[in-house]
Amino acid sequence: MKQENINMIERHVLGTILMQPDLLASAITTIRPDTFSIIENRKIYDSLVNVYQSGLDVDIISIANESKYDIEYIAQLLNEVNPDFELSTACMVLNEFSQIQALSNLSAEIQAKIKSMDPLDICQWLSGEIVRIGTNQDVKYLSFSENIEEFRKFINDRISGEISGTKTGIKLFDMFSGGLQTSDLIIIAAETSQGKTSLALNIIANIVKINIPVLFISLEMGKMQIVGRIVSSESELSFKKMSTGGCSDIELHQVEAHMERIKDKPLFIAESRSSKLSDICNLIRIHRAKFGIPGAVIDYLQLISGEKTKREEEVGHIARTLKNIAKELNIWIIALSQLRRPTAGQTHYPTLSRLRDSGQIEEAADIIMFINRPEAYPGNESKEDITFDDGSNATGMAEIIIAKGRNIGTTKFKMRFFNNITKFTNYHEEENTDFIYDGGSF
Numbered sequence: 275m276k277q278e279n280i281n282m283i284e285r286h287v288l289g290t291i292l293m294q295p296d297l298l299a300s301a302i303t304t305i306r307p308d309t310f311s312i313i314e315n316r317k318i319y320d321s322l323v324n325v326y327q328s329g330l331d332v333d334i335i336s337i338a339n340e341s342k343y344d345i346e347y348i349a350q351l352l353n354e355v356n357p358d359f360e361l362s363t364a365c366m367v368l369n370e371f372s373q374i375q376a377l378s379n380l381s382a383e384i385q386a387k388i389k390s391m392d393p394l395d396i397c398q399w400l401s402g403e404i405v406r407i408g409t410n411q412d413v414k415y416l417s418f419s420e421n422i423e424e425f426r427k428f429i430n431d432r433i434s435g436e437i438s439g440t441k442t443g444i445k446l447f448d449m450f451s452g453g454l455q456t457s458d459l460i461i462i463a464a465e466t467s468q469g470k471t472s473l474a475l476n477i478i479a480n481i482v483k484i485n486i487p488v489l490f491i492s493l494e495m496g497k498m499q500i501v502g503r504i505v506s507s508e509s510e511l512s513f514k515k516m517s518t519g520g521c522s523d524i525e526l527h528q529v530e531a532h533m534e535r536i537k538d539k540p541l542f543i544a545e546s547r548s549s550k551l552s553d554i555c556n557l558i559r560i561h562r563a564k565f566g567i568p569g570a571v572i573d574y575l576q577l578i579s580g581e582k583t584k585r586e587e588e589v590g591h592i593a594r595t596l597k598n599i600a601k602e603l604n605i606w607i608i609a610l611s612q613l614r615r616p617t618a619g620q621t622h623y624p625t626l627s628r629l630r631d632s633g634q635i636e637e638a639a640d641i642i643m644f645i646n647r648p649e650a651y652p653g654n655e656s657k658e659d660i661t662f663d664d665g666s667n668a669t670g671m672a673e674i675i676i677a678k679g680r681n682i683g684t685t686k687f688k689m690r691f692f693n694n695i696t697k698f699t700n701y702h703e704e705e706n707t708d709f710i711y712d713g714g715s716f
Contacts, residue, residue, distance in 0.1 A: 475611055
């Protein structure tokens with residue numbers, strides 16, 4: 275298509291929106307400012323979006339003020355509207371032309387990168403670019419003053435007790451961290467049977483309950499097990515009882531009521547058939563583009579396969595890539611991780627040095643969270659009076675240890691754990707006297 279024809283279509287779109295501002299809501303889902311190839315048209319469309327999203331009236335005067343163009347120049351757009359050319363069709367034509375141009379530019383970029391980049395890195399970059407072009411996603415650039423304003427809001431939220439990130443439902447974690455923050459990689463690590471998946475699913479359930487979408491990528495459990503755990507936790511009936519047909523009519527009614535309550539919540543479960551890192555990254559990109567997820571949870575890190583020959587290098591590369599994806603998409607990512615078994619003479623108490631396969635996980639992660647449940651360690655199952663290291667009762671309890679917090683420091687606190695329904699719950703504040711922050715009281 276010739277450039278002059280594209281210019282006519284762009285001006286038709288702008289004029290149509292000026293005549294009927296309500297149509298902008300649908301146009302935004304199809305085209306963005308850089309869809310326009312003519313700089314003046316791009317600036318006017320950007321002004322239309324800014325005025326519309328700020329809640330002001332969209333008219334010739336407001337757009338002229340926002341764009342700094344003359345009123346006469348803006349008004350001329352009204353004369354270039356073709357009433358027989360539907361806005362949706364015009365937007366689709368512009369979007370397709372923009373995608374063709376972007377793909378053409380991408381081809382040239384690939385040729386340039388082949389000369390200097392590793393093929394695997396090129397593939398990773400390319401998959402992200404194709405998703406971005408195909409779904410109209412792009413990087414959001416903020417001026418420094420806008421970044422300062424965002425940081426000011428973050429500080430004020432913390433001072434006032436507001437949670438700036440995504441609430442996990444774990445009250446003391448949210449108070450301490452401000453919730454799950456965009457661009458953060460959070461590692462939940464523990465030995466086998468400590469409750470990593472349970473804690474992750476509890477967090478997910480708390481998030482989707484307030485209609486915030488989350489992607490859960492399971493490399494270990496099937497969908498039915500995942501759904502069963504969530505239903506068990508919510509209904510407070512054991513999954514074993516439900517799966518063996520041991521529920522009474524009253525209990526079945528209770529389960530049905532909870533399933534009905536959560537069935538429409540925006541939880542996307544990906545029972546991934548591929549454990550390849552590139553496939554997992556693409557799953558996250560697609561769900562971010564299509565559903566606007568603010569975060570994803572991966573169960574678990576050591577099951578992801580990369581391309582490195584040495585396992586330690588591979589796991590380090592996986593952790594760094596997940597961190598980069600979190601930054602690229604402006605989301606948080608939670609990845610579960612195994613801890614090495616303690617060696618002779620070591621206690622079961624979780625430490626950073628026991629992160630399985632790679633100390634590089636520690637470098638990539640923003641937050642590392644350990645679960646410590648002494649009653650679940652081998653040899654303690656049948657013992658009575660199980661205690662934590664501080665001497666407090668550990669029966670039915672879990673210690674959550676923030677061993678690394680890049681921007682928040684370290685702390686630890688206790689939660690209750692109900693093993694039969696795999697559920698963590700907040701421990702009453704008045705009972706939780708050991709919430710420690712950097713050696714001082716929180």
